Amino acid sequence: MVDLTVKIGGEAGFGIQTCGLFIGKIAARSGYHAFEYSEYPSLIRGGHNVIEVRISDDKVYSQEKKTDVLICLNEETFKLHQDEIKEGGAVIFDQDKVDIREAKTANKNISYLRLPFAKILKDASLSLVMMNNIALGALMHILGADFEVLKGLISENFARKGEEVINKNIQAANLGYTYAKKNYPLGYKIKIPKKPETPEKLYISGNEMVGLAAIASGCKLYCAYPMTPASTLLHYLASKSEESGMVVKHAEDEISVINMAIGASWAGVRAMVGTSGGGFALMVEGVSLAGITETPIVILMGQRPGPATGMPTWTEQGDLLFILHAGHGEFPKIVLAPGDMEEAFKLTLEAFNLADIYQTPVFLLTDKYILEGHQSIEESKIKSEKLKINRGKLLTQEELIKIADYKRYQDTDDGVSPRAIPGMKNSLHQANSYEHLEDGHTTEDARQRCLQVEKRNRKVKTFLAKDAKLPTFYGKKEAPITVISWGSMKAPILQAMKSGGEKFNYLHFSYLFPLPEKELTKLIHSLKSILLVENNSTAQLGQLLRMVTGVEIENKLLKYSGRPIYPEEVLEKVDQLL
Amino acid sequence: MNFEGYFPTWCPGCGNFGIWAGVKSAFKNLGITADNVAVIFGIGCSGNMNDFLWGNSFHALHGRAVPVAVGVKIANHKLPVVAIVGDGDCYGEGGNHLIHAARGNHDITTVVHDNRVYGLTTGQVAPTALQGFKSKSTPSGIIEIPLNPIALAIVSGATFVAQGFAGDINHLTGLIEEAIVHKGFSLVNIFQPCVTFNPITTYDWYNKRVYKLSDKNHDTHDLKSALEKSMEFGEKIPIGVIYQEDRPTYTESLPQLQKGVLVDADLNIDIDTFATEFV
Numbered sequence: 001m002v003d004l005t006v007k008i009g010g011e012a013g014f015g016i017q018t019c020g021l022f023i024g025k026i027a028a029r030s031g032y033h034a035f036e037y038s039e040y041p042s043l044i045r046g047g048h049n050v051i052e053v054r055i056s057d058d059k060v061y062s063q064e065k066k067t068d069v070l071i072c073l074n075e076e077t078f079k080l081h082q083d084e085i086k087e088g089g090a091v092i093f094d095q096d097k098v099d100i101r102e103a104k105t106a107n108k109n110i111s112y113l114r115l116p117f118a119k120i121l122k123d124a125s126l127s128l129v130m131m132n133n134i135a136l137g138a139l140m141h142i143l144g145a146d147f148e149v150l151k152g153l154i155s156e157n158f159a160r161k162g163e164e165v166i167n168k169n170i171q172a173a174n175l176g177y178t179y180a181k182k183n184y185p186l187g188y189k190i191k192i193p194k195k196p197e198t199p200e201k202l203y204i205s206g207n208e209m210v211g212l213a214a215i216a217s218g219c220k221l222y223c224a225y226p227m228t229p230a231s232t233l234l235h236y237l238a239s240k241s242e243e244s245g246m247v248v249k250h251a252e253d254e255i256s257v258i259n260m261a262i263g264a265s266w267a268g269v270r271a272m273v274g275t276s277g278g279g280f281a282l283m284v285e286g287v288s289l290a291g292i293t294e295t296p297i298v299i300l301m302g303q304r305p306g307p308a309t310g311m312p313t314w315t316e317q318g319d320l321l322f323i324l325h326a327g328h329g330e331f332p333k334i335v336l337a338p339g340d341m342e343e344a345f346k347l348t349l350e351a352f353n354l355a356d357i358y359q360t361p362v363f364l365l366t367d368k369y370i371l372e373g374h375q376s377i378e379e380s381k382i383k384s385e386k387l388k389i390n391r392g393k394l395l396t397q398e399e400l401i402k403i404a405d406y407k408r409y410q411d412t413d414d415g416v417s418p419r420a421i422p423g424m425k426n427s428l429h430q431a432n433s434y435e436h437l438e439d440g441h442t443t444e445d446a447r448q449r450c451l452q453v454e455k456r457n458r459k460v461k462t463f464l465a466k467d468a469k470l471p472t473f474y475g476k477k478e479a480p481i482t483v484i485s486w487g488s489m490k491a492p493i494l495q496a497m498k499s500g501g502e503k504f505n506y507l508h509f510s511y512l513f514p515l516p517e518k519e520l521t522k523l524i525h526s527l528k529s530i531l532l533v534e535n536n537s538t539a540q541l542g543q544l545l546r547m548v549t550g551v552e553i554e555n556k557l558l559k560y561s562g563r564p565i566y567p568e569e570v571l572e573k574v575d576q577l578l
Numbered sequence: 579m580n581f582e583g584y585f586p587t588w589c590p591g592c593g594n595f596g597i598w599a600g601v602k603s604a605f606k607n608l609g610i611t612a613d614n615v616a617v618i619f620g621i622g623c624s625g626n627m628n629d630f631l632w633g634n635s636f637h638a639l640h641g642r643a644v645p646v647a648v649g650v651k652i653a654n655h656k657l658p659v660v661a662i663v664g665d666g667d668c669y670g671e672g673g674n675h676l677i678h679a680a681r682g683n684h685d686i687t688t689v690v691h692d693n694r695v696y697g698l699t700t701g702q703v704a705p706t707a708l709q710g711f712k713s714k715s716t717p718s719g720i721i722e723i724p725l726n727p728i729a730l731a732i733v734s735g736a737t738f739v740a741q742g743f744a745g746d747i748n749h750l751t752g753l754i755e756e757a758i759v760h761k762g763f764s765l766v767n768i769f770q771p772c773v774t775f776n777p778i779t780t781y782d783w784y785n786k787r788v789y790k791l792s793d794k795n796h797d798t799h800d801l802k803s804a805l806e807k808s809m810e811f812g813e814k815i816p817i818g819v820i821y822q823e824d825r826p827t828y829t830e831s832l833p834q835l836q837k838g839v840l841v842d843a844d845l846n847i848d849i850d851t852f853a854t855e856f857v
Contacts, residue, residue: 029857202856212852218845221652240852245834245843247652252678256645259638259675263649266636267616267657268841271649289639379853389845421841422634422650423657428613430628432637433621441584441629442637 002032002057004190005064006143008135009050009081010073012043015132019071020051021203021374022136022153027055028203028376029149031195035491036374037063037564042228042312048076055192060376061340061498062491065568069142069188071135072098073117085110090188092138094118113142113184120175130172137176142184144191147177200379202341206371207233209341210300210364212382213348214272215244218389219298221264221271223249223257228312229368230274230302254279258286258297265295266431268394268421270352274300277319278309284326287361291331293431294409294417294456296355296362296392298348303367305562314562315368317487317535321543323363324513332358332459335513337365339490341377343510344370349387354467357392358459359416365512367535369564370488393418400426407438411451415458460514468516470523475505481574482507484553485533486541489565493533496567496574504531504574509541521549531577532556535565581605581612583632588623593770593781596744597691598627600768601662603747604754605633608658615658618647620672622664623698623772624691631662641671644679647686648828654841655829658758659686666696669705669725676765680734683762685827689754690727690765691744693772694779701775708778728808731765732801732821738764739804739821743788744771745781749817756819762827769817784815791818798822 008019020036027034038051052067054060066086072078072093078100085091088109093100095114115138117131133154140147151170158166180187204212211233214222224234238248251257254275261271275283280301290297301323305316323335334354338344348364355362395418400406403418408429410417417438420427430440435452437443471484475497483493486509493506507527524530524545532542532553537560542553557573559565581602588594605615612633619625621640628637638646647661661668668676668690679686695713696702702715706727710719731739738760742750750768757764769788771781796818797803804821829835834843 200857202853204856208856212849212856215847215852216849218847220840220843220845221649223649242833244847244852245840247832247834247840249652251645252674255642256648256675256678259642259645260649260652263618263636263638263646264653264840265649266646267650267653269653270845285639286642289642293636379857382853383850422616423614423654423841425613428632428634430632430635430637432628433639434628434637442626 002055002190002192003060004068005052005054005066006069006071006139007050007052007067007081007084008071008073009048009077012040012047012049013045014073015129016049016051016073018157019132019136020053022150023053023139024203024374024376025153026140026145026149027053027192028201030145030192031198032057032192033060033201034203034374034376035060035062037369038372040313048080050077050081061495062567063564065566068190069139071139073131073135075099088189090142092135113138113180115176115179120179121172124171124175126168126172130169133169133172134176137173138180141177141180142187144187144193146194149194201376202379202382203374203376204341205232205374206341206344206366208236209344210348211236211240213345215240215246217349217352218270219246219272219352220269221247221249221261222274223251223261223271224274225251225254225257225279227276227279229304229371230276230300232372233274233300254282255286258283259289261297262286262290262293262295265297266293266422270296270356272298272300274302276302276304277306277322280319280326285328287333288327288329288331289433290361291327291329291333291456292433292435294359295431296359298351298355298362298364300364300366302371303365305560311562313368315535315564316560316562317367317489317540318560320365320512320540323365324544330453331456332360332463333513334358334360334362334463335365336363337487337510337512338370339487339508339510340370341375342381345382346387347510353387353390356394357390357416357467358463359392359419360459365487367488369491369535392416395420397424400424408440409436409438409452409455411438411455414462415455416462464514464516468514469511470516470519471507471509473505473507475501477505479503479505481529481531481577482527483531483533483570483574484509484541486510486512489533489535492565492567493570496570500571500574503578513544515544515548517548521551524549524551529577530555531573533565533570534558536560581631581633583630586630587626589774591773592623593693593744593772594623594627594691596747596750597689597768597770598630599747600742600750600754601660601689602631603751604758607751607755608758610658615660616647616650618643618650618659618661620661620663620667622667622691622696624662624664624667626698627662641667642675643667644672644675644686644688648679648682648684651684651686652829652840654839655685655835656839660758661686661688663688663690665690665692665694665704665706669727673705676731677734680731680736680763680765682828683735683737683825685762685829687754687757687764687766690767691770692727692767693770693776694724695772695775697772697775711778726808727765727767728820729805732804732808735763736765736821737762737823737825738819740764740766740819741817742766742768743784743817744768745784746817749790753819760822762825787813787815788817789814791816791820
């Protein structure tokens with residue numbers, strides 16, 4: 001049974017991210033599952049970057065606290081992370097650069113694999129930036145992985161840069177591989193040889209997965225202003241725009257971003273915006289505008305620790321209540337929070353459909369942890385996902401032409417009015433940010449005002465009856481404790497369940513709002529003992545659940561250091577409660 | 579399909595009537611029908627035209643008509659898109675959007691009602707208020723100098739910049755028509771007397787000062803002389819087309835839109851080819 005973590009650290013600019021991506025892809029291509037978590041400061045050069053990849057035979061849900069193999073591209077990595085090495089683990093380092101004389105880990109039976117990165121490169125007249133290739137090559141040997149897989153990855157990665165660059169990188173990797181094989185023939189105790197015939201897996205980040213799903217959803221305009229952790233979604237979609245036909249617009253500010261998207265959506269195009277807390281704060285009036293004009297829009301919100309600029313490159317779930325309350329006035333909105341890559345794909349498709357069906361803002365509430373982290377997922381899980389595009393009550397030209405007196409805000413039983421788009425024959429209407437009559441003209445009439453308020457509110461009822469979903473239950477029914485959490489925290493909780501499955505089960509919220517009051521209250525009351533787990537300091541889901549069900553959850557595991565919750569922390573808390 | 583809406587609620591004598599007439603005549607002259615246009619209104623007395631000019635329209639938030647208009651144009655670049663906004667709307671609250679829409683040469687027409695006051699909120703100063711103008715928010719007179727919309731639009735990259743006067747509807751109609759026909763970002767700033775809150779810049783005040791550039795030998799394609807004209811303000815004030823330039827529009831520059839309009843694009847995209855790179 002393979003379950004190991006490889007951690008690589010060094011200065012920003014030394015290809016740490018690429019290294020992490022390669023390790024994960026090597027694992028996935030060799031038939032294993034992988035999960036990546038990275039930590040880096042808000043800097044471009046210098047500073048400490050570290051990335052860890054956990055590799056397993058079966059599904060791996062999250063990172064772990066301890067590391068099997070620590071690769072140190074600088075001395076700082078060793079100093080900062082030596083305590084995390086497992087009993088019997090290994091360190092790969094350059095003895096000319098890293099001083100291990102004062103190592104605190106002597107009693108843990110650690111293998112010190114000395115690898116003179118700099119000297120090897122110098123002797124072969126190769127650039128020092130190829131240090132990561134030496135490390136990767138050596139890692140291939142000590143983990144008994146197939147070197148051809150690494151060669152393939154290097155060739156693909158540098159395909160645009162030409163044969164010479166590819167060959168030099170492969171040469172460096174080969175030097176690392178050969179050196180490790182000669183000096184440490186046994187390698188590490190856990191090996192990841194290439195498995196024969198395993199289902200194809202994608203190794204993909206949350207941002208890329210949301211992007212892929214947006215393309216699949218027929219999203220035609222993505223509008224954003226760069227902001228960590230949502231920026232790589234902008235980069236991904238921009239790089240694919242010519243192939244996908246999507247227009248990707250980096251606008252002047254987030255206010256413009258959301259208004260452009262609303263304009264495009266009114267004109268009939270599926271549109272999405274993406275940002276983080278500070279950028280979303282600027283979009284808030286636009287959310288309200290989409291609410292009253294009943295314009296579909298998908299908003300990807302990538303949380304990071306606030307307030308204000310906060311800690312840009314770290315993670316938190318601190319904006320749930322902000323999202324629920326964002327936008328002046330009363331109007332419906334839908335909030336979805338994916339917990340892993342499969343949910344990121346499905347819920348993105350769902351978000352576009354729900355936005356069209358209910359003609360209102362739909363949120364994908366995510367965070368740095370899931371957006372920037374990579375996970376492996378069987379390709380079939382995406383391909384089999386034949387969720388149909390549903391544009392709700394968007395009228396076709398044939399339907400519209402038959403309507404004698406078209407009214408954009410017609411009062412209906414489900415609260416949703418037929419939608420025409422400008423340019424169609426017989427489409428004449430006004431989308432109005434003022435309160436309006438059924439035909440769109442501005443009104444301050446009391447009766448008409450109430451009619452429209454009630455019509456918009458009715459959409460919540462319709463959603464609750466037709467499309468809302470209760471939280472998903474994981475684990476054994478008879479377990480004494482039920483852990484409750486939402487979004488990305490599914491990862492450490494399900495990972496903890498792998499070893500603590502007798503102790504707790506898990507109630508996972510990915511449909512966060514609106515919540516079905518009666519069913520949920522009944523469900524919460526049926527639970528024996530509850531532990532609330534959230535990556536914030538004020539238990540925001542707990543507050544929401546109290547609001548909806550009246551139940552106050554007393555046992556909480558809250559973390560707000562900018563770091564995600566670890567499975568070990570979940571187990572520790574569960575054990576305290578048992 | 580004749581853009582007939584409610585009868586306006588503007589004060590009798592308001593400059594908005596002239597602009598309303600100018601926009602309607604321009605649409606009519608160009609053969610634009612009420613369901614084949616997108617008119618994006620801002621918020622203010624100008625934006626209240628939404629109910630008096632009944633065509634396909636989006637009544638946006640204060641300051642945000644321009645980005646909504648840009649979004650509409652990206653979605654359907656064959657549709658004429660006109661933003662009807664005020665001076666506070668477009669030069670104050672939404673100033674940033676104006677600059678960037680001009681840079682991008684988005685093919686929209688921005689019609690600005692410039693009355694130098696905030697009418698709908700009872701007469702506070704607008705960004706174009708003349709220095710020293712006394713209002714409820716500036717009882718001792720405004721300290722700031724007025725913003726120069728024409729010069730700002732030109733240096734920001736607008737490819738059609740004109741100055742109109744609500745007191746000369748025929749001339750104004752022509753300018754709006756030219757602006758709509760123009761491929762690229764066009765701004766028509768319109769001097770609009772506010773009979774209730776602005777006792778200084780009245781019809782009379784403008785009538786004494788404005789002269790038509792078309793009567794003079796002004797080269798609209800010459801950037802330097804356009805900037806010179808944009809600075810002319812005092813005893814003589816030019817109206818007409820100040821600047822014009824041919825530059826590819828934003829949507830013309832997008833390869834995705836060369837086959838057709840975005841709103842007609844096929845939504846069903848096979849993602850297999852996109853997924854391959856992640857294997």
